[in-house]
Amino acid sequence: MKLDTKIVRASTKPDEATGAVVPPIFQTATYVLEEVGKDKGFDYTRASNPSRQLLEQHLAEIEGVDYGVCFSSGMSAVDSVLKLLKAGDHVVCSDDVYGGVSRHFNEVLIHYGLEFTYVNSSNPEEVEKAVKSNTKLLWIETPTNPLLKITDLNAMNDIAKKNNLLFGVDATFSTPVFLRPIEFGADIVMHSTTKYLSGHNQIIGGAILTNDKKIFDKMKFIQKTIGAVPSPFDCFLVMLGLRTLHLRMERHNSNAQSVAEFLESHPKVSRVAYPGLKSDPGHLIAKEQMLGFSGMISFELKGGIPSGKNLMNGVKLCLLAESLGSVETMITHPATMTHADVPAVERHARGLTDGLVRLSVGIENKEDIIDDLKQALEKA
Numbered sequence: 001m002k003l004d005t006k007i008v009r010a011s012t013k014p015d016e017a018t019g020a021v022v023p024p025i026f027q028t029a030t031y032v033l034e035e036v037g038k039d040k041g042f043d044y045t046r047a048s049n050p051s052r053q054l055l056e057q058h059l060a061e062i063e064g065v066d067y068g069v070c071f072s073s074g075m076s077a078v079d080s081v082l083k084l085l086k087a088g089d090h091v092v093c094s095d096d097v098y099g100g101v102s103r104h105f106n107e108v109l110i111h112y113g114l115e116f117t118y119v120n121s122s123n124p125e126e127v128e129k130a131v132k133s134n135t136k137l138l139w140i141e142t143p144t145n146p147l148l149k150i151t152d153l154n155a156m157n158d159i160a161k162k163n164n165l166l167f168g169v170d171a172t173f174s175t176p177v178f179l180r181p182i183e184f185g186a187d188i189v190m191h192s193t194t195k196y197l198s199g200h201n202q203i204i205g206g207a208i209l210t211n212d213k214k215i216f217d218k219m220k221f222i223q224k225t226i227g228a229v230p231s232p233f234d235c236f237l238v239m240l241g242l243r244t245l246h247l248r249m250e251r252h253n254s255n256a257q258s259v260a261e262f263l264e265s266h267p268k269v270s271r272v273a274y275p276g277l278k279s280d281p282g283h284l285i286a287k288e289q290m291l292g293f294s295g296m297i298s299f300e301l302k303g304g305i306p307s308g309k310n311l312m313n314g315v316k317l318c319l320l321a322e323s324l325g326s327v328e329t330m331i332t333h334p335a336t337m338t339h340a341d342v343p344a345v346e347r348h349a350r351g352l353t354d355g356l357v358r359l360s361v362g363i364e365n366k367e368d369i370i371d372d373l374k375q376a377l378e379k380a
């Protein structure tokens with residue numbers, strides 16, 4: 001089955017009892033046993049639920065792997081991966097990760113004896129240099145949030161294998177439509193299903209995908225023990241959203257390419273980060289390892305912070321909001337929104353300036369998006 005057919009049809013057989021085309025929502029906390037010690041595969045919804053199981057199977061099929069485990073948020077999915085480690089272990093992590101991830105590492109997990117080093121993962125030499133004798137996990141985001149930096153996954157896999165590291169990739173920005181980290185040797189792929197996978201700003205969720213049965217068993221154990229599970233209704237909503245993933249991603253991608261080219265040619269714009277632009281430092285690697293460049297753009301204006309704020313306050317069609325990957329175009333100020341908890345010194349050191357604007361290009365007509373940005377740029 002081709003990927004677009006899988007996206008529409010995988011794991012979704014009509015309901016055997018009723019013929020319903022859309023699978024029912026199993027909104028139950030518990031299940032009746034046939035007799036002591038004999039259930040029908042489900043005993044308690046924190047451990048397992050048919051709506052969640054269906055979503056886990058569907059995500060695994062789309063990602064092209066054997067196993068999927070779903071969580072109540074992208075953050076609880078990341079947290080559950082980190083629970084594979086123990087006190088004293090060290091993690092090498094991309095420096096430009098989502099602000100909530102570095103906040104969790106630096107302000108929570110550090111108190112449990114884990115150690116973190118952040119590196120520019122676009123530079124494999126820097127990554128290799130950061131590996132220590134107690135390094136256990138290489139955690140990569142590509143493209144990164146918000147600077148859209150691209151990491152060469154083949155190079156990361158070489159480093160991970162040479163040093164016996166668990167290799168995880170947060171592929172939220174690229175989605176399985178454009179990138180399959182497992183094909184490059186990753187052990188674990190993570191998605192915030194809040195974003196493109198659900199696609200309509202309707203839920204918060206996360207997922208871990210893997211081909212490794214041992215990792216899967218541990219993740220299932222952590223999932224049922226911690227209990228950070230998505231509700232059956234949320235699983236159902238992600239399933240509905242998923243069925244148009246390929247169509248939405250094509251449109252996010254083509255719209256973003258046009259918007260990035262428009263921004264790059266605009267006299268008030270000083271810098272545009274979009275891996276689909278030939279001028280982007282990550283363009284060649286992205287072209288090699290991805291099937292599309294997705295829908296996220298970051299840019300800065302020549303007028304700096306005041307101009308950026310005027311632009312964000314001046315849009316009429318784009319929504320000034322946190323989050324990304326939904327059908328609506330959303331504009332975000334990382335320094336005060338998604339990355340507000342990253343200390344200013346750290347933000348600036350990694351190139352995340354206070355004037356940076358992040359755009360999640362939606363699936364509206366691209367001319368309307370560009371016209372909206374044009375009118376807002378006039379006032380910027």
Ligand SMILES: Cc1ncc(COP(=O)(O)O)c(C=O)c1O
Pocket residue numbers: 073074075076098100101141145170172173192193194204205206323
């Ligand atoms: C790249 C990335 N990873 C993880 C997360 C966390 O996901 P969630 O908000 O679903 O917890 C986000 C949220 O924006 C993100 O952008």
